[in-house]
Amino acid sequence: MLRVCNHPMRLGILGGGQLGRMLALAGYPLGMRAMVLDPAPEPCAAQVCEHRLGEFDDYRALYDLARSCDVVTYEFENVPVESARWLADRVPVFPPPRALEVAQDRLVEKRFLQELGVPVPPFAAVDNRPQLDSALREIGLPAVLKTRRFGYDGKGQQVLNSAADVEPAWTTLGGRPLILEAFVPFDREVSLIAVRGRDGSTVFYALTENQHCQGMLFQSRAPLTDTAEELTERAQEYTTRVLDALDYVGVLAIEWFQDGGQLLVNEMAPRVHNSGHWTIEGAVTSQFENHVRAVFGLPLGSSKVCGYVGLINLIGSHPPLPAMLAVPTARVHTYGKVPRPRRKIGHVTFVAATAEEREANMTAWLDRFPPEADGSRQEPQP
Amino acid sequence: MLRVCNHPMRLGILGGGQLGRMLALAGYPLGMRAMVLDPAPEPCAAQVCEHRLGEFDDYRALYDLARSCDVVTYEFENVPVESARWLADRVPVFPPPRALEVAQDRLVEKRFLQELGVPVPPFAAVDNRPQLDSALREIGLPAVLKTRRFGYDGKGQQVLNSAADVEPAWTTLGGRPLILEAFVPFDREVSLIAVRGRDGSTVFYALTENQHCQGMLFQSRAPLTDTAEELTERAQEYTTRVLDALDYVGVLAIEWFQDGGQLLVNEMAPRVHNSGHWTIEGAVTSQFENHVRAVFGLPLGSSKVCGYVGLINLIGSHPPLPAMLAVPTARVHTYGKVPRPRRKIGHVTFVAATAEEREANMTAWLDRFPPEADGSRQEPQP
Numbered sequence: 001m002l003r004v005c006n007h008p009m010r011l012g013i014l015g016g017g018q019l020g021r022m023l024a025l026a027g028y029p030l031g032m033r034a035m036v037l038d039p040a041p042e043p044c045a046a047q048v049c050e051h052r053l054g055e056f057d058d059y060r061a062l063y064d065l066a067r068s069c070d071v072v073t074y075e076f077e078n079v080p081v082e083s084a085r086w087l088a089d090r091v092p093v094f095p096p097p098r099a100l101e102v103a104q105d106r107l108v109e110k111r112f113l114q115e116l117g118v119p120v121p122p123f124a125a126v127d128n129r130p131q132l133d134s135a136l137r138e139i140g141l142p143a144v145l146k147t148r149r150f151g152y153d154g155k156g157q158q159v160l161n162s163a164a165d166v167e168p169a170w171t172t173l174g175g176r177p178l179i180l181e182a183f184v185p186f187d188r189e190v191s192l193i194a195v196r197g198r199d200g201s202t203v204f205y206a207l208t209e210n211q212h213c214q215g216m217l218f219q220s221r222a223p224l225t226d227t228a229e230e231l232t233e234r235a236q237e238y239t240t241r242v243l244d245a246l247d248y249v250g251v252l253a254i255e256w257f258q259d260g261g262q263l264l265v266n267e268m269a270p271r272v273h274n275s276g277h278w279t280i281e282g283a284v285t286s287q288f289e290n291h292v293r294a295v296f297g298l299p300l301g302s303s304k305v306c307g308y309v310g311l312i313n314l315i316g317s318h319p320p321l322p323a324m325l326a327v328p329t330a331r332v333h334t335y336g337k338v339p340r341p342r343r344k345i346g347h348v349t350f351v352a353a354t355a356e357e358r359e360a361n362m363t364a365w366l367d368r369f370p371p372e373a374d375g376s377r378q379e380p381q382p
Numbered sequence: 383m384l385r386v387c388n389h390p391m392r393l394g395i396l397g398g399g400q401l402g403r404m405l406a407l408a409g410y411p412l413g414m415r416a417m418v419l420d421p422a423p424e425p426c427a428a429q430v431c432e433h434r435l436g437e438f439d440d441y442r443a444l445y446d447l448a449r450s451c452d453v454v455t456y457e458f459e460n461v462p463v464e465s466a467r468w469l470a471d472r473v474p475v476f477p478p479p480r481a482l483e484v485a486q487d488r489l490v491e492k493r494f495l496q497e498l499g500v501p502v503p504p505f506a507a508v509d510n511r512p513q514l515d516s517a518l519r520e521i522g523l524p525a526v527l528k529t530r531r532f533g534y535d536g537k538g539q540q541v542l543n544s545a546a547d548v549e550p551a552w553t554t555l556g557g558r559p560l561i562l563e564a565f566v567p568f569d570r571e572v573s574l575i576a577v578r579g580r581d582g583s584t585v586f587y588a589l590t591e592n593q594h595c596q597g598m599l600f601q602s603r604a605p606l607t608d609t610a611e612e613l614t615e616r617a618q619e620y621t622t623r624v625l626d627a628l629d630y631v632g633v634l635a636i637e638w639f640q641d642g643g644q645l646l647v648n649e650m651a652p653r654v655h656n657s658g659h660w661t662i663e664g665a666v667t668s669q670f671e672n673h674v675r676a677v678f679g680l681p682l683g684s685s686k687v688c689g690y691v692g693l694i695n696l697i698g699s700h701p702p703l704p705a706m707l708a709v710p711t712a713r714v715h716t717y718g719k720v721p722r723p724r725r726k727i728g729h730v731t732f733v734a735a736t737a738e739e740r741e742a743n744m745t746a747w748l749d750r751f752p753p754e755a756d757g758s759r760q761e762p763q764p
Contacts, residue, residue, distance in 0.1 A: 025410055028403075028430050030703065031716040048410050048430070284710075299708040306688070321412065326681040328666075334413040 009296060010035065012069030012091070014083070016043030016051055018335040018344065019075035019272050022280070024049035026288030032296070036075075037065050044336040045075075056083050066090040071295045073250060075271055077103045078150055094198075094249035094295040099270040102246070106148045106179045106267070113265050116245055118238045120265045121257070126178040132170060135180040136160075142183035145169045147176050157215065159183065184264055186257035190224070192235040193253045193276040195290040196243045198297040203290065204239070205283060206305045207232045208275050210255070213315075213371075216342065219362070220275045220311040222282065225355045234263055242268065251276070251291040274313070274344070281331050281349050282309030307351050308358040312365060314346035319369045324348070327368070329361040391678060392417065394451030394473070396465070398425030398433055400717040400726065401457035401654050404662070406431035408670035414678070418457075419447050426718040427457075438465050448472040453677045455632060457653055459485045460532055476580075476631035476677040481652040484628070488530045488561045488649070495647050498627055500620045502647045503639070508560040514552060517562040518542075524565035527551045529558050539597065541565065566646055568639035572606070574617040575635045575658040577672040578625045580679040585672065586621070587665060588687045589614045590657050592637070595697075595753075598724065601744070602657045602693040604664065607737045616645055624650065633658070633673040656695070656726070663713050663731050664691030689733050690740040694747060696728035701751045706730070709750070711743040 009032040013020040016038030024034035025048055034049040041053060052068075054061025056079045065072060065087065072093045074084070077100055084097035102112045110120045124135035126145065136143065141163070147156035158169035160183075189212065193205040206223035224231070239254055253273030255266040276287040285293075285301025293300055317339035318324065324332045334346040348365065352358040391414040395402040398420030406416035407430055416431040423435060434450075436443025438461045447454060447469065454475045456466070459482055466479035484494045492502045506517035508527065518525065523545070529538035540551035542565075571594065575587040588605035606613070621636055635655030637648040658669040667675075667683025675682055699721035700706065706714045716728040730747065734740040 021410075025407060028407055028718075029715040030707075031718055033429060047415060284713075293707060298704055301707065302710045322680055325412075325675060325683065328684045331666075333411040336410075336413055 008070075009033070010069040010071075011292060011295070012037065012065040012072035012087075013045070013075050014056060014065075014072065014079045015075035016040065016045035017075060018044055018337070020045035021048050021335060022277075022288045022333075023073070023075060023272065023292060026286055027292045030289070030292065030298075032292060035065065035068055037061055047336045056080055059086065062087055063090075073271075073291070073295050074100065077270055092295075095252065095270045096246055096248065099246045099248055099252070103268050103270045104149055105177075106146055106151070106181075107177070108148075109268060110179070110181075110265075112245075113242070113268075116238075116241045118241055118265060119263060121184045122182040124180050126180050129170060129174065132166070132174075132178075132180065136166065139180050139182045144181050144183050145173055146179050146181060147173060148179050149177065155215070184257050184259065186259045186264075188258050189255060189266065190231075190235070190258050190263075191220075191253055191255045191273065191275040192232075192239055193251060193273055193279070193287055194236075194239045194243060195251050195287070195294050195300055195303070196248045197294045197300050198249050201300055202240065202243060203300050203303040204232075204236050205276060205279055205287065205303045207235055208278070210275050214342070216313070216315060216344070217274045218313055218315070218371075220278060221358070222278060222309050223305055225308075230261065231258065231263065234261075238263065238265075250294045251287050274347075275311075277333070277347050278309040278311040278349050279303070280333070282306055282351050307353055308355045309352075310350040310358045310362045312348045312350075312362060313344055314348065315344055315371065316341045318346050323369070327365060330365060390452075391415070392451040392453075393674060393677070394419065394447040394454035394469075395427070395457050396438060396447075396454065396461045397457035398422065398427035399457060400426055400719070402427035403430050403717060404659075404670045404715075405455070405457060405654065405674060408668055409674045412671070412674065412680075414674060417447065417450055419443055429718045438462055441468065444469055445472075455653075455673070455677050456482065459652055474677075477634065477652045478628055478630065481628045481630055481634070485650050485652045486531055487559075488528055488533070488563075489559070490530075491650060492561070492563075492647075494627075495624070495650075498620075498623045500623055500647060501645060503566045504564040506562050508562050511552060511556065514548070514556075514560075514562065518548065521562050521564045526563045526565050527555055528561050528563060529555060530561050531559065537597070566639050566641065568641045568646075570640050571637060571648065572613075572617070572640050572645075573602075573635055573637045573655065573657040574614075574621055575633060575655055575661070575669055576618075576621045576625060577633050577669070577676050577682055577685070578630045579676045579682050580631050583682055584622065584625060585682050585685040586614075586618050587658060587661055587669065587685045589617055590660070592657050596724070598695070598697060598726070599656045600695055600697070600753075602660060603740070604660060604691050605687055607690075612643065613640065613645065616643075620645065620647075632676045633669050656729075657693075659715070659729050660691040660693040660731050661685070662715070664688055664733050689735055690737045691734075692732040692740045692744045694730045694732075694744060695726055696730065697726055697753065698723045700728050705751075709747060712747060 011034045013036045016036035020036045036045045037052045039055045072087050081101045087093050110123050113120050122139050126132045126135050143160045145158045189210045191208050196202045208220050208222040211219040251272045253269040256263045272287050279286040284304045331349040337345045350361040393416045395418045398418035402418045418427045419434045421437045454469050463483045469475050492505045495502050508514045508517050525542045527540045571592045573590050578584045590602050590604040593601040633654045635651040638645045654669050661668040666686045713731040719727045732743040
C-alpha cells in the first residue's frame with residue numbers, strides 16, 4: 001500500500017514540502033506515484049505519498065530512491081549537487097543537476113546569466129571585508145548584501161541604504177561567501193514560469209506580477225493587464241536562452257525586476273514555484289502536472305490561462321477552514337503544515353472573468369482576513 | 383506516514399474504487415486524510431490514501447474505521463445497511479444509512495419516490511413466475527426485468543421486447559427478488575447532481591446529458607443547451623423532496639429519463655457519480671470536494687459550471703498515455719486500475735467556451751481513439 005515499487009511511473013522527489021506534495025497530487029490522475037526523500041520525520045508531502053526518511057547526502061537513502069523510482073526530480077534547490085549527480089548516474093534526474101548547481105549560488109547564477117546576455121543587476125563577489133568595501137565603491141548605494149547560498153524567503157539578506165548600514169550587515173552576514181547586488185529601481189516584480197520537455201518543446205505560463213511582504217511572496221496576479229505583450233516576449237526570449245543553455249527539462253521559474261520595458265533577473269528557481277500555484281485552477285494544465293509530464297518525457301499540456309487569476313499566500317497561520325470555505329470565490333489549499341510565524345502553510349486562488357472582478361475578490365478576502373503585520377494571523381488554526 | 387490517526391479531519395470511506403480515490407484526492411487540499419475500507423487487496427484508492435483491508439461486514443474492520451475516522455461516508459451503494467447503521471452509532475455517517483437502504487433496492491427506491499410524488503416509470507414487484515405474468519399484464523411490453531439489488535453498469539437487467547423474451551429473461555434472473563419496469567419512451571437520459579450540507583443548505587450542478595453504451599455511461603455533457611431552465615427547475619424541485627425526506631448530507635445523484643418536458647427517475651445514487659466527474663475541471667468546486675465539505679459540516683462551494691463541458695469514459699482499456707496527453711484539450715484522469723473489458727479505468731474531460739467547440743473536441747477525440755464495439759480498446763496500456 002502506497003509503496004511505489006512495481007508501479008510503471010514512479011517519481012522520486014528530493015524534498016517533501018508543499019511543492020513535493022502538490023507534485024505528488026498532480027501525478028496521481030496520470031497514474032504516477034511519488035516517493036519523497038526528506039530529513040524531516042513528518043514532511044507535509046508524506047501525508048499524500050510515500051516518504052523515505054533521510055538526509056539529502058545519505059547515500060543509502062539516495063540509493064533507495066534511485067532503485068524505487070523511474071525518474072527523480074527536486075522540489076527545492078538546496079539539495080547537494082553531488083547527490084543529484086550521483087543519482088543521475090543511476091536514474092534519469094530532471095531538471096539537470098547543472099541547473100541546480102547554477103541556481104543554488106547567487107554568484108554562479110549571475111555570471112551564468114551574464115554570459116548568456118540575460119540582464120542582471122550590477123553585482124560583485126564579497127568574500128571578505130576589504131572586498132565589501134571595493135564592491136560598495138563599484139556598485140554604490142543602495143545595495144543588497146546577500147549570502148551566495150541557502151537564502152530563501154528573504155533570509156540571508158541585508159539592505160544597505162547608507163554607509164551606516166554596512167557594519168551591522170557585515171556583522172550579521174560576514175564570514176560566509178557573499179554577493180553585493182545593486183538595489184535597482186523597479187516598477188514591480190514579475191515572474192515567468194516555463195516548462196521544457198525532454199524533446200525540447202517549451203510552454204510558458206502568463207507573466208505573473210508578484211508582491212512580496214518581508215521577503216516572502218504574498219500575492220500574485222496573472223495575466224498582466226498592461227504592456228504585457230512586448231514584456232512577455234522579452235522574458236520568454238531570455239528564459240529560452242537559459243533553458244537551452246542548460247538543456248533543461250521540467251519547470252523553471254525566473255523572477256524579474258521590471259523597470260519600464262527593462263527586465264533584470266532577480267533569481268531563478270529550477271523547480272515549480274510559488275508564483276505559479278495559481279495554475280492549478282487558473283491554467284488548462286497546472287505547473288505541477290506539466291513538471292511531471294516533462295520529467296517523464298510526456299507531451300506538455302496547454303499553459304493557457306483561464307481568465308484573470310490571483311493568488312494570496314497563507315503565511316504563519318490561516319483563518320479557520322469553515323470561514324475560508326464560506327468565501328465562494330476562494331479556492332483554498334492547505335498544506336497540512338503546523339502553523340508557525342513566517343511559514344507558508346497554504347494559499348488561496350481566485351479565478352475571475354475580468355481583472356476588476358479578480359481585484360474585488362482579492363480585496364474582499366484581505367478585508368475579511370487581514371494579515372498581521374508580522375505576516376502571521378491572530379486566528380488559531382481550526 | 384499516510385496513517386490517518388491523530389489528524390484533525392479524517393474521512394473513512396466504505397469502498398476503495400475510483401470514487402473513493404477521487405474523494406481522497408479532493409480532500410487533501412482542505413487538510414483531510416482518508417482511509418478506505420475495501421475487501422480487495424489492492425483497490426485503486428489505496429494508491430493515494432490509507433487502506434484497511436476488510437469485508438464490509440467485518441466488524442473488526444468497521445471498528446477500526448470508526449475509531450480512526452471523524453466521519454464515514456461511502457463510495458458505492460451496495461454496502462450492507464447494517465454496517466452503515468452500526469457505524470452510525472459510533473461515528474457520524476453521511477449520507478444517512480436510510481439513503482443507502484432506499485437506493486440499494488430498486489423496489490424500495492421506486493415506492494419511496496412515488497410516495498414523495500416524484501415521477502417514476504410504472505413498475506411492479508416480481509418475486510416468482512406467476513408474479514412476472516401478472517406484472518407483464520399490468521405493465522405491458524416493452525419492459526425491463528431487473529434484479530432489485532446489486533445491479534450496476536447494466537448488469538442484472540433483461541429487456542423484454544416481445545413475449546419470446548420473457549422465458550429467457552426469467553431463466554437468467556429468476557430466483558432473486560426482481561422488479562419489472564415499463565420501458566418508457568424517452569428523448570434522452572439526464573442526471574442531476576445535488577449536494578446538501580449538514581445545515582440543510584443545498585447546491586445543484588448543471589443538469590447533465592448522458593449517453594450510455596451497453597449499460598455503461600460513455601459520454602456526458604453539461605450544461606444542456608436546449609429547454610434547460612424549466613427542466614432544471616423541475617429536476618431540482620423533485621430532488622429537493624428526496625434530499626429533505628432523507629435529511630440527506632453529501633452528494634446525491636439522480637438519473638432521469640427525459641421525455642419532452644417530463645422527467646421520470648431511472649435511479650438514484652447516494653454518492654458521488656460518474657456523470658459528475660466533469661466537475662473536477664468544469665465547475666468552481668468539484669462534486670468530490672463538495673461531498674467532503676458536506677460530510678464534514680463545512681460550507682459548500684460554488685457549483686457553477688465553467689463553460690461547456692464534456693466527459694468521455696475510458697472503458698476496458700485506454701490509449702497510451704503519451705497519445706492521450708498529446709491532445710491539448712483533453713484533461714486526462716486514469717484510475718490506476720488494471721485494464722479489463724467493460725471496466726471503467728479512467729475518464730477524459732473537455733472544457734470549452736462554446737457548445738460547438740466542446741463537440742468538436744469530443745468528436746476529434748473519438749475519431750482519434752475510436753472505442754471498440756465491445757466497449758474496450760485494441761491498444762495496449764503503455
